[in-house]
Amino acid sequence: MLMKQTKIICTLSANRGDQSFIQELFDAGMNVARLNTAHISLEEADTLLNNIRSVSDRIGVLIDTKGPEVRTCEIENDIEVITGETVRISGKHVPAGGFKVNYEDFTDDVPDGSAILIDDGEIYLTVTSREEDELVCRAENDGAIKNRKSINVPNIELDLPALTERDAEFIDWATRTDIEFIAHSFVRNRDDVMAVQSILDMRKSPIKIIAKIENREGVENLETILDVAHGVMVARGDLGIEIPAEEVPGIQKHMIKTCIQRVKPVITATQMLHSMIDSPRATRAEVSDVANAIYDGTDAVMLSGETAYGKYPVEAVTTMSDIARNAEAQKGAISYKLPVYQQSEDLMPRNHLAKSAVAMAAMLPAKAIITSTKSGDTAEICASYRGKTPIYAFSGSMRTVRELSLCYGIHAEQLSIPPTTGELVKTSLRRLLEDGRFGMDDLIVFIGGGHIYSAHTNFLQVDTPATLLK
CATH class of the missing domain: 3.20.20.60 (Phosphoenolpyruvate-binding domains)
Structure with a gap:
């Protein structure tokens, strides 16, 4: 599968x-x-x-x-409304023939002519006028106004905290x-x-x-x-x-x-x-x-x-x-359509390598892109090109592993990072081989630090597990 x-x-x-x-x-x-x-x-x-x-x-x-968010409040019994009926709204008290909302300055923020939608649009009101601290509205459809239901005022900015x-x-x-x-x-x-x-x-x-x-x-x-x-x-x-x-x-x-x-x-x-x-x-x-x-x-x-x-x-x-x-x-990769992600000069080598890794994996084709990551950044940049090759990210941080759970195409696992890049490659390969993710003679792409203490990603390698595990 x-x-x-x-x-x-x-x-x-x-x-x-x-x-x-x-x-x-x-x-x-x-x-x-x-x-x-x-x-x-x-x-x-x-x-x-x-x-x-x-x-x-x-x-x-x-x-x-x-x-x-704004909601209806202090409605003890549902308020049945009929098309054309007048409904009053206030943020400061429960008006006669209407209801209160949980935002005190609601009547100040909403101008005449505004549409007010209640309960995801189940009830549609139009503001026709105002009287002191009440909005006077016309019901545009039949329905019931209930307590604690959402209020939306399209295209009007409310000054809410x-x-x-x-x-x-x-x-x-x-x-x-x-x-x-x-x-x-x-x-x-x-x-x-x-x-x-x-x-x-x-x-x-x-x-x-x-x-x-x-x-x-x-x-x-x-x-x-x-x-x-x-x-x-x-x-x-x-x-x-x-x-x-x-x-x-x-x-x-x-x-x-x-x-x-x-x-x-x-x-x-x-x-x-x-x-x-x-x-x-x-x-x-x-x-x-x-x-x-x-x-x-x-x-x-x-x-x-x-x-x-x-x-x-x-x-x-x-x-x-x-x-x-x-x-x-069914969908095509977009790796050739996106420019290299632009960041500060010291990070650009990593960003060029990330795009190259995805493009190379697609053209060869390779079975996997493997990366080691502390923050998750290299894996995320590779994933942004939306290639079809799965990305396996290994990190010493379980928090990073879980943060990558939200990112397209990244399969993250925790791994105690060994002292050398060579050992890191071998350790990650052995784990993925045990899981049956690819075979010994399949091509894989590794992107990471050329030295285990490299400040940024600066290393790209393409080979088979059979060769890399020797």
Whole structure:
């Protein structure tokens, strides 16, 4: 069976996160486990983390923050609305004939004529006027307004704080535990990322930040967000509400392409196999959706409700793995289309060698690219060219191994680094030969340091295990 290159993120829940279940997901193809802090307590997060680590120390763990969001609040009974009916909204009190939201300055930030979408667009209101600290709105469709439901105001920038009190609690918890990634919700600009990074810096935490892009402001500021974030998530749920849905596919392609060029991990998320919450089989449209994200080069695809509470969680992961392997076998490499990744002058030899390694492996062809890495950078640059040759990365750091669990095409393992490059090559070859990854007479490409204490990657070698193990 072909090895899967695209990584799969699975959302776990407190009610479905025991070791046996996590093992099933891992065996089916899960690479990263996601904990949604909106739906779990700190104690439940502790239990889930311990269960994940009991299954495998190579599974990356990502937690989602809630981020700056507006929700309905203090609604005791559902409010039934009819098309054309007047509905009032306030951030300071519960108005007669309406509801309150959890953002006090909501009425100041939202101008007349704005569209207000409630519960992922289930209810559509239009602001017609304002009276003191209330917005007067017209209901554009029938429905029920419920408590604690999301509020979106497309194309309007709300002056919300980047972090909630709950976010700060979970970030503090993450810095005291063994977490690799924080996915921060509703990132609008680099300042939102730095609000989280400043806390991590104070705690001297190595946790990587994934910026969830969920509105137009985030899309427009993508380049500057990538200057400070480890990677991004194309969070298509809120993005498809804040921005016209027909624009999202093009935005998704642009974001994936930009991240690949910047050597930043990119996750494609939301409703990828949504029907499998209730059905044992995905729709043809869903299969095409997942495959097209993989054709575009996404590092990872994510399952949310499918694994958190759906009826067919393991089947969803298996389906996604099957789609990935098939799409990867069909798509072409992009190694010849991308320029060499530009960094400071002292790092350019490594970057030229990385592109050469991928191109050489494709042309020969070689069965594997092997690299040793402390930070994961060399492996990530090789992976950014999206070649078809699997990349095996060996690191002395288990944290680096788990960080690479999010990156396309990289199969990372921990290895005690021997004193010489020659011994490193032999040790890594023996392990991969034992696993049946290739044969003694297959060509392999090794990229790493010519000396075990080299400051940067400066060594590229092509040969067979039969020769290298002599």
